[in-house]
Amino acid sequence: MPSSTRSAAALLVQLTDSHLFAEADGKLLGLATQDSLLRVIERVREEHSGIDLLLATGDLSQDGSAASYQRFHQLTEGLAAAARWTPGNHDEAEVMHAVCAGSERMQPVLDLGAWRVILLDSAVPGAVLGHFDETQLQLLERALSEAPERHHLICFHHHPVSIGCDWMDPIGLRNADALFAVIDRHPQVRALLWGHVHQDFDEQRNGVRLLASPSTCVQFAPGSEEFQVGSEAPGYRWLRLHADGRIDTGVSRVTGIDFEIDYSVTGY
Numbered sequence: 001m002p003s004s005t006r007s008a009a010a011l012l013v014q015l016t017d018s019h020l021f022a023e024a025d026g027k028l029l030g031l032a033t034q035d036s037l038l039r040v041i042e043r044v045r046e047e048h049s050g051i052d053l054l055l056a057t058g059d060l061s062q063d064g065s066a067a068s069y070q071r072f073h074q075l076t077e078g079l080a081a082a083a084r085w086t087p088g089n090h091d092e093a094e095v096m097h098a099v100c101a102g103s104e105r106m107q108p109v110l111d112l113g114a115w116r117v118i119l120l121d122s123a124v125p126g127a128v129l130g131h132f133d134e135t136q137l138q139l140l141e142r143a144l145s146e147a148p149e150r151h152h153l154i155c156f157h158h159h160p161v162s163i164g165c166d167w168m169d170p171i172g173l174r175n176a177d178a179l180f181a182v183i184d185r186h187p188q189v190r191a192l193l194w195g196h197v198h199q200d201f202d203e204q205r206n207g208v209r210l211l212a213s214p215s216t217c218v219q220f221a222p223g224s225e226e227f228q229v230g231s232e233a234p235g236y237r238w239l240r241l242h243a244d245g246r247i248d249t250g251v252s253r254v255t256g257i258d259f260e261i262d263y264s265v266t267g268y
């Protein structure tokens with residue numbers, strides 16, 4: 001059970017879009033994704049201790065293989081007191097559930113101090129874009145209605161707003177209106193947190209913080225009209241959730257390492 005109490009801040013770390021392969025030396029756009037994840041985990045360990053919760057917000061795997069999920073688990077085990085995973089478009093949700101059987105890693109609701117963390121599945125089998133089906137919207141409504149006294153952080157994979165990269169607009173959450181309709185009924189929602197966009201994003205909508213984060217491997221260039229790989233280093237997001245509903249958060253990136261990225265590749 002996480003050590004935080006209702007009076008203390010809970011410390012969360014988000015690792016997203018690690019794109020691991022069944023093979024340990026698998027590469028995305030020329031970058032070895034496991035090696036890159038390991039460097040990011042090293043950085044997390046250098047910068048934080050006493051992490052209450054690890055959030056893995058989708059595309060843990062590039063190929064959906066059981067071996068890739070088992071490895072993600074081995075590499076991150078012990079990093080935090082608890083962990084929660086939710087799938088992205090590259091993931092195989094059934095394989096994730098099978099690998100996580102007997103653990104709480106795929107459970108969608110977790111109470112942490114004065115907060116409730118809700119993880120939703122925005123992935124659509126066979127598609128790159130995201131969509132919340134009725135089950136997910138009902139889960140969200142129920143989880144929010146059950147705990148009006150808590151502050152809520154809602155996590156998923158696909159971006160619900162435009163992040164300023166034109167090429168990514170069509171592959172975001174296609175029914176964001178349905179999400180916002182639920183959220184607008186629950187003033188205790190403090191933040192939405194997602195992956196998929198491989199870049200830092202920190203804005204607000206109606207007082208709700210909107211956060212996205214770097215991938216632990218390849219980055220996408222902010223503000224790009226077409227698919228464009230970014231030159232920033234792999235990284236992660238940390239969040240301190242205070243008992244009064246305040247959030248401190250930031251992004252940290254690996255330093256001092258030249259990652260081999262093939263910038264000539266125009267997609268994957």
Ligand SMILES: Nc1ncnc2c1ncn2[C@@H]1O[C@@H]2COP(=O)(O)O[C@H]2[C@H]1O
Nearest residue numbers: 059089090128167171196227266267268
């Ligand atoms: N050249 C491209 N143009 C548009 N989309 C692309 C291109 N290359 C890859 N993609 C998709 O963009 C997605 C971005 O997030 P994903 O890593 O989920 O998966 C990526 C690919 O499915």
